[in-house]
Amino acid sequence: MLRKVVLFLAVCAFVFSSGFANFAKAKTVVKVGVDTTFPPFEMEEYGKVVGFDVDMVNAISKVEGFKVEWHTMDFQGLIPALQTGTIQMAVAGMTITPQRAKVVYFSKPYYHSGLSILVKKGSSVKDLADLKGKTVAVKLGTTADIMLSKMKGIKLERFTNINDAYNQLQNSGAQAVVFDNPVNLNYQRTHKNVQVVGKLLTGENYGIAVSKKDPKLLKIVNDGLEKILKNGTYLKIYRKYFGDNDAGLITK
């Protein structure tokens, strides 16, 4: 009889604890910051956050068993939000830089990128040297802003939203936009009067940023990224957004 009671209690404890564990797991919500003006990595369609970065983080959350709560904000607000704990993670085509790595953790690289110059067709601007004496539009706080701010003889105009920078080029307020090449190419595809010129100005890697308060989350993100790289999910998502252009592809 006593044995039966003990067994019964043990079963109860097991059911309760595993049920509880599942419950706790299902409840793990990670707040992820995103700036949805960076197509095709993140954009908004019919009020929904979509894009390569979004699919990738959703795939990671699936293999690692957490839920994502999307928080849309301006790019330059992402790192402060990670520091104050408003969000725990940010995915925003964010370039891994030593300065940023001092204040946030970065996952392993998930996309190879670089900056390029976008001009109106017929422009005399062909490369970086030609930007001297010109007005160049950039997005505030991005690697393009950081790079061009160090160069002399360029008049920089900084915009919070990259679309305002592109509009400034369109209405001839600026002679060029310097921004991440995949996003410039995306704009070029839909606006036939502009083109990317010259070589890439930089080689950059995108990483998922994680709050320094959360080293465990960094491990989860890296594990998840490794799993989706191995099981083919990453490649499938990559092909969906970038077709057979392998320039950004990460293989391990």
Ligand code: ARG
């Ligand atoms: N890769 C650039 C940087 O890290 C630009 C990223 C902009 N991202 C965005 N979601 N608007 O500075």
